[in-house]
Amino acid sequence: MKKTIAAVAAVILLAASSCPSALASEVSEQPVAAKTGVTINVYNWGEYISNGVDGTLDVNKEFTKRTGINVNYTTFDSNESLYSKLANGGANYDIIIPSDYMISKLIEEGMVEKLDFKNIPNFQYIDKQFRNQQYDKANAYSVPYTWGVVGIFYNKKYVKEPVDSWKILWDKKYAGKILMFDNPRDSFGIAQKILGYSYNSTNVEEWENAAKLLKEQKPLVQAYVMDQIFDKMSSGDAWLAPYYAGDAATLVADNPNIGFAIPTKEGTNFFVDAICIPTGAQHKKEAEAYINFLCDPEIAAANMDYIGYSTPETAAKKLLPEETVNNPIFYPEESILKKSETYVNLPDDTNMLLDTLWAEVKMGGPGQTATLVAVLLGFLLLYIVIVVYKKIKAKRELQ
Amino acid sequence: MKAKSAAAPYAVWMSIFIIVPMVLVVIFAFTDKNGAFTFKNIAEVGQYSNVFLRSIWLGALATVISLVLGYPLAYIISHIGARRQNMMVMLVMLPMWMNFLLRTYAWMTLLEDNGIINNLLASFGMGKLHLINTQGAVVLGMVYNYIPYMILPLYSVLTKMDSSVVEAAQDLGASQAQVFSKVIFPLSMPGVISGITMVFVPAVSTFIISKMLGGGANLMIGDLIDMQFLGSAYNPNLGSAISLVLMVLILICMGIMNQFDDGESNGGGMMI
Amino acid sequence: MKTLSKIYTFLVFLFLYAPIFVLIVFSFNNSTTMSRSVWSGFSFKWYAQLIQDGMLLNALRNTLIIAVVAAIVSTVLGTAAAIGINGMNKWMKRMVMNVTNLPMVNPDIVTGVSLMLLFVFVAKSMGNISLGMFSLILAHITFCLPYVILSVMPKLRQMDSHLYEAAQDLGCSPVLAFFKVVLPEILPGVVTGMIMAFTLSIDDFVISYFTSGTTQTLPIFIYSMTRKRISPEINALSTLLFGTIMVLLIIVNFRQSKDKKAEENLMEEA
Numbered sequence: 001m002k003k004t005i006a007a008v009a010a011v012i013l014l015a016a017s018s019c020p021s022a023l024a025s026e027v028s029e030q031p032v033a034a035k036t037g038v039t040i041n042v043y044n045w046g047e048y049i050s051n052g053v054d055g056t057l058d059v060n061k062e063f064t065k066r067t068g069i070n071v072n073y074t075t076f077d078s079n080e081s082l083y084s085k086l087a088n089g090g091a092n093y094d095i096i097i098p099s100d101y102m103i104s105k106l107i108e109e110g111m112v113e114k115l116d117f118k119n120i121p122n123f124q125y126i127d128k129q130f131r132n133q134q135y136d137k138a139n140a141y142s143v144p145y146t147w148g149v150v151g152i153f154y155n156k157k158y159v160k161e162p163v164d165s166w167k168i169l170w171d172k173k174y175a176g177k178i179l180m181f182d183n184p185r186d187s188f189g190i191a192q193k194i195l196g197y198s199y200n201s202t203n204v205e206e207w208e209n210a211a212k213l214l215k216e217q218k219p220l221v222q223a224y225v226m227d228q229i230f231d232k233m234s235s236g237d238a239w240l241a242p243y244y245a246g247d248a249a250t251l252v253a254d255n256p257n258i259g260f261a262i263p264t265k266e267g268t269n270f271f272v273d274a275i276c277i278p279t280g281a282q283h284k285k286e287a288e289a290y291i292n293f294l295c296d297p298e299i300a301a302a303n304m305d306y307i308g309y310s311t312p313e314t315a316a317k318k319l320l321p322e323e324t325v326n327n328p329i330f331y332p333e334e335s336i337l338k339k340s341e342t343y344v345n346l347p348d349d350t351n352m353l354l355d356t357l358w359a360e361v362k363m364g365g366p367g368q369t370a371t372l373v374a375v376l377l378g379f380l381l382l383y384i385v386i387v388v389y390k391k392i393k394a395k396r397e398l399q
Numbered sequence: 400m401k402a403k404s405a406a407a408p409y410a411v412w413m414s415i416f417i418i419v420p421m422v423l424v425v426i427f428a429f430t431d432k433n434g435a436f437t438f439k440n441i442a443e444v445g446q447y448s449n450v451f452l453r454s455i456w457l458g459a460l461a462t463v464i465s466l467v468l469g470y471p472l473a474y475i476i477s478h479i480g481a482r483r484q485n486m487m488v489m490l491v492m493l494p495m496w497m498n499f500l501l502r503t504y505a506w507m508t509l510l511e512d513n514g515i516i517n518n519l520l521a522s523f524g525m526g527k528l529h530l531i532n533t534q535g536a537v538v539l540g541m542v543y544n545y546i547p548y549m550i551l552p553l554y555s556v557l558t559k560m561d562s563s564v565v566e567a568a569q570d571l572g573a574s575q576a577q578v579f580s581k582v583i584f585p586l587s588m589p590g591v592i593s594g595i596t597m598v599f600v601p602a603v604s605t606f607i608i609s610k611m612l613g614g615g616a617n618l619m620i621g622d623l624i625d626m627q628f629l630g631s632a633y634n635p636n637l638g639s640a641i642s643l644v645l646m647v648l649i650l651i652c653m654g655i656m657n658q659f660d661d662g663e664s665n666g667g668g669m670m671i
Numbered sequence: 672m673k674t675l676s677k678i679y680t681f682l683v684f685l686f687l688y689a690p691i692f693v694l695i696v697f698s699f700n701n702s703t704t705m706s707r708s709v710w711s712g713f714s715f716k717w718y719a720q721l722i723q724d725g726m727l728l729n730a731l732r733n734t735l736i737i738a739v740v741a742a743i744v745s746t747v748l749g750t751a752a753a754i755g756i757n758g759m760n761k762w763m764k765r766m767v768m769n770v771t772n773l774p775m776v777n778p779d780i781v782t783g784v785s786l787m788l789l790f791v792f793v794a795k796s797m798g799n800i801s802l803g804m805f806s807l808i809l810a811h812i813t814f815c816l817p818y819v820i821l822s823v824m825p826k827l828r829q830m831d832s833h834l835y836e837a838a839q840d841l842g843c844s845p846v847l848a849f850f851k852v853v854l855p856e857i858l859p860g861v862v863t864g865m866i867m868a869f870t871l872s873i874d875d876f877v878i879s880y881f882t883s884g885t886t887q888t889l890p891i892f893i894y895s896m897t898r899k900r901i902s903p904e905i906n907a908l909s910t911l912l913f914g915t916i917m918v919l920l921i922i923v924n925f926r927q928s929k930d931k932k933a934e935e936n937l938m939e940e941a
Contacts, residue, residue: 369445406755
C-alpha cells in the first residue's frame with residue numbers, strides 16, 4: 001500500500017511537470033513551419049524572455065512554430081558563471097546572451113563566432129546608436145538584446161534631498177540604511193565615478209583609491225546585496241540602493257514611496273546585454289535564425305514588455321505602451337546617456353587586482369600569512385599532543 | 400565480516416570520481432595560469448587568514464549548537480513508539496527539501512528589522528532587536544540548514560541502543576546524569592562523530608548564508624573560494640589553493656576530534 | 672519529564688518550520704512586485720502561473736528523476752561499501768574513510784569544477800558527447816555516497832558482529848544471512864542515508880551547475896533568477912511539494928496505525 005501511494009504520487013508529480021504550458025500570443029499569425037528536427041541550446045539570464053505565463057507571448061514556442069526549430073532554453077545567474085562553464089567546455093550552446101564586458105572578454109579570447117548578418121535581416125531594426133559599441137567595435141560578434149542604466153532607488157519619506165550624485169551613498173545621515181551592489185565592478189564603478197575615473201581604467205593607483213573609498217563607506221552600508229534590494233526597499237528597511245533601472249522599475253510602480261534617480265553630476269553605467277554565438281556551436285545557421293527572430297519588432301516588443309528592460313529598437317518601441325516609453329527610468333534622456341559609460345573587459349592583471357581589492361573591502365583588511373601558519377601549526381601541535389598523551393596513557397594502563 | 404569484496408564497486412567509483420578530481424585540484428593549486436609549477440598560490444592564501452579563522456570559529460560554533468540542540472531531539476525521537484519514529488525522521492528532514500535559497504530568504508523575512516520577529520516583539524511592547532546582517536544570523540542560518548544532518552545520525556545510533564546496558568547502569572545505582580555521561584553518550588559516539596563531520600565541514604565552506612544573512616560584509620571561506628571561480632578574473636588556481644589549505648585544516652581538526660572516539664574506533668571519521 | 676520533552680520537541684520543530692510557514696504564506700501573496708516580505712492580500716495567481724511555466728516544470732522533472740536515481744544508487748553502493756569497509760583491516764579502513772570524506776571536505780564549487788573537467792575530458796575522448804542528465808546523476812551519486820556511508824557505518828559498528836557468523840553457522844548462505852540478519856540491524860542507518868542522499872540531491876546547486884551541460888535542474892533555475900527576482904511561483908512550487916509529502920506521511924502513518932491496531936486485536940483474541 002505504501003508503495004502504491006508513493007508510486008501514484010510520483011506519477012502525479014512527473015505528469016504535472018510534463019504538462020505542456022499554455023500558449024497565448026498577440027502577434028500576427030504566421031504560417032506554421034515543418035519540424036526540422038534541430039534543437040538549438042539557448043543560454044540566457046533567468047526570467048529574461050517572455051515565457052507564455054499569464055497570457056504573455058511564449059517566445060520560444062512561437063519560434064518553433066514559425067521555423068520548426070526546437071529550443072532547449074536554460075538559464076544562468078551571472079556573466080562569470082557563464083564564463084566558468086564555457087571556458088572549460090562544459091556545455092555546447094548555440095546562443096548565449098552575456099553582458100557587454102563579458103562579450104569583450106569572449107571576443108578577446110576567441111570564444112565567440114563572427115555572425116553572418118545575411119542571415120539576420122532584422123538587424124536593420126537595431127538603432128544606430130546601439131551598434132558598434134565599445135565592447136564590439138566592428139559589431140561583428142553580437143546583436144544587442146536589451147539595455148539599461150544604473151541609478152539610485154530611494155525612499156521618498158526619508159530621503160528628502162535631490163538625489164543627483166553618487167555621493168549620497170556615502171552620507172552619514174543614512175548610515176545603516178544604504179545598500180550596495182554585491183558585485184565588484186558595479187560597486188567599484190560607483191566609487192570610480194565619484195573620483196572621476198573611467199570604469200575601464202588600468203591604472204593601479206586609481207583602483208586602489210576606489211577601494212579606499214569603498215572601505216570608508218563600509219560602516220555605513222547595511223548590506224551588499226543583489227536581488228534582495230526589492231524586499232529591503234519595499235519593506236522600508238533600507239532607504240537608498242543603487243540598482244539596474246529595468247529590474248526595479250516595478251518597485252517604483254507599486255510603491256509610491258520609492259523614487260528612482262540617475263545621478264546626473266557624475267554620470268552612470270550604461271549596460272547592454274547582447275546575443276552571441278559561441279565558437280564551436282553546432283547549429284550556427286539555426287542560431288542566426290533565432291537571433292533574427294528576436295530582432296523582429298513584434299517579438300522584441302513582447303519580450304521587453306515582459307522583462308521590463310529597454311529595447312534597442314525604435315520599431316519595437318512603437319509597439320510598447322505609452323507609459324513605458326515615456327518613463328524616464330526605462331528610456332532616460334539623451335543627455336544622460338551621453339554622460340554614461342559602458343564596461344569593457346579589463347586586462348587579466350587588472351581583473352585579479354579588482355578581485356583582490358574587492359575581497360579586501362569585504363573582509364575588512366588583509367590578513368597575515370603568519371597568523372594562518374600559526375593556527376595551522378597550533379592545531380597540528382594539539383593533535384600530536386593528544387596522540388602522544390593517549391599512547392602514554394595506554395602504556396601506563398598496561399603496566 | 401569477510402565481506403570486503405562488497406566494497407569493490409565503491410572502490411572503483413572512488414578512484415575515478417573522487418581521487419582523479421582531487422588530483423586535479425592539487426595540480427591547480429600548485430600551478431599558475433600557464434601551467435608552470437609555483438608556490439605563489441599557496442603563499443597568497445596567507446592574506447586571507449582572518450577569513451579562515453572567522454569561518455572555522457563560526458563553523459565550530461554552529462556545530463556545537465547543532466549538537467547541543469540536536470542530541471535531545473534525537474534521543475526523544477529514538478524513544479518514541481516505533482511506528483512514529485520514521486514519520487518524525489521525515490518531518491525533521493522535510494524542511495531541507497524546500498529550496499535552500501528560499502529558506503534563506505524566508506529567514507531574512509523573519510529576521511529583518513521590519514521583519515516578522517521584530518513586528519511580533521513590537522506588538523508585545525518589547526523593543527526591536529537587530530538580528531539581520533550579524534554574525535549571529537549567520538550562525539543561526541548554519542545551524543538551521545545543517546541540524547537535520549546532526550539529528551539523523553544521532554537518532555540512528557540512539558535507536559536500538561542496547562537498553563540492557565542502560566538498565567544495568569541504573570541498577571548499579573548511577574544517577575540520570577551519570578547514566579548519560581558514562582553510558583549513553585559514549586555508546587553514541589560513532590553517531591556523534593558522523594554528525595559533527597556532516598555539519599562542521601559544510602558549515603565552514605558555506606557561502607550563500609553569509610551573503611544573505613550576514614549582509615555580505617562578513618566574508619567567509621566559501622565566499623572567497625566562490626569569488627575565485629566566479630569573480631572578475633577566473634582564477635581556479637588560487638581557488639584550489641585556498642580549498643587545499645582549508646582541507647588540511649579541517650582534516651587536522653577532525654583528527655583531533657577522532658582521538659576522542661576511543662575503543663575500536665577506527666571507522667566513522669577521518670584522519671590518522 | 673514527558674511534558675518537558677514534548678515542549679522541547681515542539682520548540683525545535685517550531686524552529687525548523689518557521690521559515691517554511693513564511694514561505695508557504697507568501698506563496699499566496701497577491702502582489703505584482705513578487706514581494707516576499709510585504710503582504711498584499713490573498714491570491715492563487717502564483718499557482719496558476721506555475722502550471723503554465725513549462726521551463727520550471729521541466730526543471731522540476733529533471734531534478735526529481737536525478738534525485739530518485741541518485742538516492743537509490745548511492746544507497747545501494749554506499750551500503751555495500753560500508754559493509755566492505757567494516758571488514759577491512761585498520762589501515763585500509765582509515766585510508767578508505769579518509770578518501771570517502773574528501774568530497775565532503777571540498778567546497779562544492781571545487782568539486783563541481785573538477786568533476787566538470789573530468790567529465791569534459793572523458794566526453795571529448797568519447798567523441799564529443801555533451802554533458803547532461805547522465806553526468807548529473809554521476810556527480811550526484813558521488814557527493815551522496817559519503818553521507819550514506821557515514822550513516823551506515825555507526826550502525827555496523829553498533830551491531831554485534833557475531834550475529835552474522837551465528838546465522839551462517841545455523842545454515843544460512845552469506846547472502847541470506849545478510850538480508851535476514853544484518854540488514855534489519857542496520858536499516859535505520861540505510862534509511863537515514865537514503866533520505867539524506869535524496870535531500871542533498873534535490874537541493875544541490877553548485878555541483879549541478881557545472882556538470883549539467885545544457886540540462887536545467889530546479890535549483891539552477893531558481894538560482895538563475897537572483898539577478899531579477901525570485902518569483903513567488905517557486906514558493907508555490909515548494910508549497911505544493913511540501914503539501915504532497917505531508918499528505919503522504921499522514922496517509923502512511925494512518926495506514927501503519929491501522930495495521931498495528933489490527934495486529935493488536937489479533938493478539939488479544941489469541
